[in-house]
Amino acid sequence: MxxxxxxxxxxxxxxxxxxxxxxxxxxxxxxxxxxxxxxxxxxxxxxxxxxxxxxxxxxxxxxxxxxxxxxxxxxxxAYADEISQDYDSYLAANLIVETADKLVTTEKEQVTEQYRLLISALGALSRREHPAWQIGESYVLRAMQRAGWSPRLSSCVVCGRTDRLEWFSVPLGGTVCSDDRTPACRRISRPEAALIFALLTGDWKDCGNAQSENVESLVEEWTQFYLERPLKTVNLIHS
Ligand SMILES: [Zn+2]
CATH class of the missing domain: 2.40.50.140 (Nucleic acid-binding proteins)
Structure with a gap:
């Protein structure tokens, strides 16, 4: 062979x-x-x-x-040893490998950028560089972005205005103003939108330490919608 x-x-x-x-x-x-x-x-x-x-x-x-x-x-x-010693890191690492597995569907096709993202996220987790959940969410947002699914956060996806962006639509792909919101939209505050942007761009100093359940659930909905399959790890985190 x-x-x-x-x-x-x-x-x-x-x-x-x-x-x-x-x-x-x-x-x-x-x-x-x-x-x-x-x-x-x-x-x-x-x-x-x-x-x-x-x-x-x-x-x-x-x-x-x-x-x-x-x-x-x-x-x-040997990221696994360090990661497995901390439950939050372990959960984040599971989310990371599961997302990579679902995102890359074709076998034997070089995906250099996805590979780099993966090893840098697992390395950061093993070195405890940032809070584990932030590394996990940041990885997911960036991996999805490289695959072509990036949320629009600075203007309304319907009318383009840049104020009163208090809502977010996963199917429409980003923030929605109060006038254009539909019942399916979910609330998003400006600090939450800023946090998603910081996670997406890796501006760790802007991420703070506070864990945001709304941001996590939004990223989860985003990923599930665009990958069209529920992630097992997400259910594990919320069980
Ligand atoms: Zn609008």
Whole structure:
């Protein structure tokens, strides 16, 4: 079988048979890759814990007819240890890998920007650079933006005016003025709109520390609407 090397982050794993796993990876050069890791669930697996979610590894892969096969995995970013020690970071990391998994639907298509966003978000989480929820929400907003779904926040999506923007419409794609609002619109305050903008642009100093439930639920609705599938992690956070 022809082999290739790449580095990638484990997004998800599924059991296969007695001892194997199917690993879903986002790689730097080959985009999304699904590969079999043989014997990974045995106690003396040569892969150890290198193929668990949030792990970043240097990989040697063999091309298969359906799924590729992981031949070697060397850990290059042990984010998982740091992330798993803190429950908020763990939840945010789950949201991040789940969003990446759903956003990148085509396999073996290079998505360099999405890969960079992913490793920088997991790295920031492991280093506790900012509050975990902000890293998670910022990642989701930016990943969605790169995929073409960016909210308009500075003017009304219907009439274009820049004042009285007290409402937000997910299907219309941004803020709506009081005159144009429909019953389906949700309230948004100016500080909340500013927070979304700061998360989107990575202006961490403007994010403060306060957690905003309204912003989180808005980002959640935004993501679910444009990805058209509910995210499991969101239900976990709210359960
Ligand atoms: Zn308007």
């Amino acid at each position: 022809p082999v290739y090397t790449d580095e990638g982050v484990v997004l998800r794993t599924v059991k296969l048979g007695e001892a194997d796993r199917i690993i879903t990876l986002l790689t730097r050069d080959h985009g999304k890759v699904r590969a079999v890791a043989k014997g990974v669930r045995r106690t003396k697996s040569r892969f150890g814990a290198r193929l668990e979610p949030f792990m970043r590894a240097q990989l040697l892969l063999a091309k298969g007819r359906n799924l590729d096969v992981v031949s070697q995995a060397v850990c290059v970013g």
